Amino acid sequence: MHDIYQFVSGPLAWIAFIVFIGGSMFRLIHIFWLIQKKESFIFSYISLKYAFRSIGNWLIPFGPVNMRNHPVVTTVTFLFHFCLIATPIFLLSHIVLWDESFSIRYWALPDAVADVMTLLVIASCLFFGIRRQKLPEVRFLTSASDYVILTIVAMPFITGFMAYHQWGGYPFFMILHIVSGEIMLMAIPFTRLVHMLFAPFTRAYTGSEFGGVRHVKDW
Numbered sequence: 001m002h003d004i005y006q007f008v009s010g011p012l013a014w015i016a017f018i019v020f021i022g023g024s025m026f027r028l029i030h031i032f033w034l035i036q037k038k039e040s041f042i043f044s045y046i047s048l049k050y051a052f053r054s055i056g057n058w059l060i061p062f063g064p065v066n067m068r069n070h071p072v073v074t075t076v077t078f079l080f081h082f083c084l085i086a087t088p089i090f091l092l093s094h095i096v097l098w099d100e101s102f103s104i105r106y107w108a109l110p111d112a113v114a115d116v117m118t119l120l121v122i123a124s125c126l127f128f129g130i131r132r133q134k135l136p137e138v139r140f141l142t143s144a145s146d147y148v149i150l151t152i153v154a155m156p157f158i159t160g161f162m163a164y165h166q167w168g169g170y171p172f173f174m175i176l177h178i179v180s181g182e183i184m185l186m187a188i189p190f191t192r193l194v195h196m197l198f199a200p201f202t203r204a205y206t207g208s209e210f211g212g213v214r215h216v217k218d219w
Helices: 002-009 011-038 040-045 048-058 065-069 071-090 092-102 111-134 144-164 170-190 192-214
Strands: none
Touching (some): 011 170, 071 111, 144 170, 144 192
């Protein structure tokens, strides 16, 4: 078990980071290449003013009309994304690893707060899964890959929670936690999770078109 832990926390972790960084760079370069090749006119009306205005407004909970029309989904979505990003970054055990490996240390979340945020991510994944089953208009657009992605996102939080609280075999769940986190990291550039990379550019494009061309708000 020790040898497995050393492998997944060492060589496999480096592979995951390389795949994530390399895959992300490839996807971004590829999309800009496609734009330049097929729709280069897009670059002519990209406006930083309208781009940042749009991004700023869509970062405000219940700012856009569509968010106000769907308050439950909006609340869960904002909590989910905030906890999904903040929890692994500010988790004390993760900061200790950064400190040991690269001498990087910073403020950490209290353990109780991290627990609550972890459970919010897990509950949000369940919510999104049930929503895909219950709402006909969402179920129509849902494929098996959507449930796989939800599982990929939820597993690092489920296994991390179980490892921290030592439910069952701690070494097993710790290894599973590391592996599931690495799978999620490597999946980002090659699945719908890539929207975390494309979202700012998509919003910049939409904001520039609506603000600079149509002279209307996009929220």
